[in-house]
Amino acid sequence: MRESRYWILSLGAAVCLVVLLGIHLSIMHLDTLLAYLGVVNADPLHYQAVMARGRSGGWVLAYILLLAFGLYHGLYGLRSVLSEVVSPTGQRLLTWAVVAVGFIAFTWGTYVVIKSSLMGGV
Amino acid sequence: MANFRIQRYDPEKDSRPYFQTYEVPVEQGMSILDCLFYIKERLDATLSFRASCRMGICGSCAMYINGLPRLACETQATSLATDTIEVRPLPNYEIIKDLVVDLSPLFEKHQRVRPWIIPYELEELDRPTKEYVQSPAELEKYLQFAYCLKCGLCLAACPTMATDNEFIGPQALAQAFRYNSDTRDGGDAERIAVVDTLHGLWRCHMAGACAEVCPKGVDPALAIQLMKREAVFGKKKERARLVDPRCGVTPLPGIPKAPEPTVKRSEGKR
Amino acid sequence: MRRYNNRLGIRGWIYAGNYGLERYLYFLHRISGLGLIFYLLLHIGVTSARIYGGAAWEQTMSLLSGPAFKLGEYVLMAGAIFHAANGLRLIITELGMCIGTPGRQEYPYVSSVRKQRRLMIVVMIIIAVLLLISGVDFFIL
């Protein structure tokens, strides 16, 4: 595939990330701001709260999308930066290493998300 | 009087560059190049630098002057508004001696993007039968980029060039865009194949340094971003019309074939 | 003949002369990006504690509490805010918007970087405001 395809995918992922990560970060960290906006969100890090989110279909989807977009965009960026310092002979290895890390992280992350959505009683 | 701190390096004697200071009686109207000539003629004949036209058209005198890559002949000494003027060779190249750097990577990368008009009908190149019609508006689509001097300032400014030898660089990318924007040219696909690569267009992240230092307003950054768009979304290329010459010109019969070139072109090999 | 390699190296990403702010944003963008991707990998590991039950989760969370971690989290969030806003600017400019169109140049030249500078300043102001709001929410309220 031409390099431009990877690039535009990375841009698309970036735009989606701005939205998704914006929501994710506000919920996890900006409780006062959310309270002003009328969303009550006591302790998002409490195990009960975490698992409650983990069981709802919307959040499962959101987490998987966050994983996919985050890993694609982040690892594409990592490869970009490293390709500018790695010697010409290391470029292929670099690409494969990045793909491998992405694959492992995505598989593990999705496994965790699916597994916790299936865990019934807390 | 201005103090010139000049970076010196003689490959036969020095293991690393060092600085030497000279005093030059700067007057209104003297360019940095004039000052360097003053030093070479009256103070130290061993100082090496490269210059030719002294009027900003040959691109030989590119150097790093007081914190920016600039053309020495286009930089007025008084415009720097300081008495200490530091002159160094361009960064991101190899130093041959003193202020002289080896620009051959620049020229080699320039050649890789096929910076010439590749006509739709190759026959028209060798035996033109008609004339191209190009409107002023079509001309202005690429004119700005055609003013490039190959001075190499933009590669010295580019942060990606600071680490990436392979990056084809702002100058060559701007020239790829210049020829792709020419309505007489049909070589888009060939050039896109060269620049739509890991070390082509996508190593530019719009730091804008090339556009800031370009002495001719070529604005490589503009060309690169517009070319990114074309590489992703494609473009509809307008084609120059071929018309019959106004006064009947009949190509002379029996014009002999051009001889084989005596110098082998490197054709983008490294 | 010996040559002296004058390539700036990684130092050249950070500083190479009196350029505009955009060249420094180039470096900040990559540093924040690198920080975020390494954090994401870490984050995937840490949050998977939840599949080992409530106790394991609470233990991991208590490991990761305290002022130092709170500050670290804010720095990450600041990095994300910067990377997102500056990234939107880069998407706009790299797709050829807000940087002008080719044309006849007249001295003094107004380059594409200069043409997007207003956008850059607006983006920087937005970043500052977001950093302030999230900082207040994070530490004070």
Ligand code: SF4
């Ligand atoms: S684009 Fe500008 S700075 Fe770069 S080589 Fe051409 S004239 Fe020099």
Ligand code: FES
């Ligand atoms: S001497 Fe020709 S450009 Fe300066």
